[in-house]
Amino acid sequence: MVSHQRFTILTDQYLQQIRITEEVRKAVISSGVVNGTVAVITMHTTTGITVNEDLECLESDIESALERLVPEDIPYSHARMLHSYGSTAGNPTGHIKSMLVGNHCLFPVMDGKVVLGGAQDIFFCEFDGPSQRTYHITVMGE
Amino acid sequence: MVSHQRFTILTDQYLQQIRITEEVRKAVISSGVVNGTVAVITMHTTTGITVNEDLECLESDIESALERLVPEDIPYSHARMLHSYGSTAGNPTGHIKSMLVGNHCLFPVMDGKVVLGGAQDIFFCEFDGPSQRTYHITVMGE
Amino acid sequence: MVSHQRFTILTDQYLQQIRITEEVRKAVISSGVVNGTVAVITMHTTTGITVNEDLECLESDIESALERLVPEDIPYSHARMLHSYGSTAGNPTGHIKSMLVGNHCLFPVMDGKVVLGGAQDIFFCEFDGPSQRTYHITVMGE
DSSP states (O other): OEEEEEEEEEEOSSSEEEEOHHHHHHHHHHHOOOSEEEEEEEOOSSEEEEEEOOOHHHHHHHHHHHHHHSOTTSOOSSOOOOOTTSOSSOOHHHHHHHHHHOSEEEEEEETTEEOOOTTOEEEEEESSOSEEEEEEEEEEEO | OEEEEEEEEEEOSSSEEEEOHHHHHHHHHHHOOOSEEEEEEEOOSSEEEEEEOOOHHHHHHHHHHHHHHSOTTSOOSSOOOOOTTSOSSOOHHHHHHHHHHOSEEEEEEETTEEOOOTTOEEEEEESSOSEEEEEEEEEEEO | OEEEEEEEEEEOSSSEEEEOHHHHHHHHHHHOOOSEEEEEEEOOSSEEEEEEOOOHHHHHHHHHHHHHHSOTTSOOSSOOOOOTTSOSSOOHHHHHHHHHHOSEEEEEEETTEEOOOTTOEEEEEESSOSEEEEEEEEEEEO
């Protein structure tokens, strides 16, 4: 059994982490899959999907850490330019952060529910907003 | 066909990489799945799952590299605090390393066995130990 | 339904990103899977699989960023040595980059096709070439 659900969100900051745990919980329940896995997958190259604790102070630590690892103020070959898919401007730092964070996360589905640890929340990470973004939730199993 | 197996381990160092390749091999064999995939998924936000070569010198290089990327001695907003899930103290560096390394790995299953390259071993990465930790091995296929 | 396909490539540079989007598209079509997921998985510990935009300037930015994060000219415990699997020399930087980038990517399969965003291409990343490399494309679903 396979269930695909597509979600569109509007980010409103350059860097932003949006909690999507509830969307994943509901997508799993509505999929009808009792036993299997759920994948959360972004459709963009300057965004990521990650798992972390939902703490405001942690969000700013993560953004600062990524900015330290991939600074804005050094020269890049990939200069700013317009993209066709709705982003305000091309950004090499967004592409590199996206590669470091990854394009998807994966979780078990048991008894019809996504299995998350007590501190785990799922986040859509914007690295080049504001923009309109799309991600998929794919539930597979029996 | 879906098989979920849950494993609990006790880490005994602040930073630690524990080889779990044999656990994955056995979980695939006992799952009865002949053809499909196996996912190894951590339940925590200051741990990771990674694939690498099993060399002691490499473990220390990886830990040093992550400490260089996410230093302990710079100010973070997320100060140390007790967690409810058994960790001795909250740690922003553990959360950031966890995001960089990722919450899971995925491998093919063929002829009833996990398919790994000759140099590939699977590791559970502790970034905020010592602690009791849980990970899932989910095998799906036919 | 499960389809495994194995691909071998020869990389010809120390650092290289090889676009494999067409291989993934064709593997999904030939798998016969209409609805499910496709995983692209590397068999090595000094390579990675990533998703990004296919722009030459971006490739050099990514390689420079990874070299900044994991410099060649600092001391590592894991000295250069011959590997059994065909690489010219062991390299600690390749192992660490591999961990940061990840061993696989995952995408939805709908209507018999891999679902990619408009800017998304799939890359095999070489971090210790030139070498002969193998990756798997595993399509699962119904």
